[in-house]
Amino acid sequence: MELPETIRRRLEDFSRTVLFDQSRTQSLTKENGAFLAHDKRVLSSLHLQMSLYFNMWFFPLWWISEIVMLQLKYPALPDYYKFILVTVLILMTLIEAIRLFLGYAGNLQEKVPELAGFWLLSILLQFPLILFQLFNEAILIQPLERGVHIVLAIFILTQALSGFVALRDMVRHTExxxxxxQFD
Incomplete structure (x- = not known):
């Protein structure tokens, strides 16, 4: 008497998971100081995840304060800085939303392409834009603006550093x- 196909498949999956994976994880091989064979380590970075979480809650506060400060100083700005600041605000909002999504997906799901995209957006786009807003005195930086820009710059910098470490570890593990x- 044969078992139904669905029950047989579930039993095979269960036995493969419970019996064979345990024996494989117990017989880990050590090569170059790192456990490599069928490694079940969590590669997500706690530091990066905590920074992304707090950044996600801080960013709306940054955005509201930026809108209020832009509205207050808008009449005193030259026309080209009005255009530049509105463009930078729109770009930073879009980039930050994409960057935080990629950071969450790349870190929690341990996906290298998403984490690499997060890191590149942080270093190449978001960090220079926040530094422009932080150090360009011609845009009439207000004290509230300076404070929220410093906090966002610290978030971006720490995320770039911890993202680099997490990305390096994930790439080494994947490699x-x-x-x-190749040997299996």
Missing amino acids: SQFHLR
């Missing part, structure tokens, strides 16, 4: 898994 699969 070691690739090399191990």
Whole structure:
């Protein structure tokens, strides 16, 4: 008497998961100081995730204060700075939304392309834009603006550093898994 196909498949999956994966994880091989064979380590960065979480809650406060400060100083600005500041605000809002999404997806799901996109957006776009707003005195920086720009710059900088470390670790782990699969 044969088991139904769905029950047989579930039992096979269960036995493969419980019996074989435990034996594989117990017989880890150590190469170059790192455990490589069928490694079940969590590669997500806690520091990066905490920074992304607090940044997600801080960004609306930054955005509201930026809108209020822009509205207050708008009449005193030259026309070209009016255009530049509105453009920078729109760009930073879009980039920050995409950057935070990629950071969450890349870190929590341990996906290298998303985390690399997050890191590149942080370094190449968001950090220079926040530095422009922080150090360009011609845009009539207000004290509230300076404070929120400093906090956002610190978030971006710490996320870039911890994102780099997390990305490096994920790439090394993926590379070691690739090399191990060559022998299986």
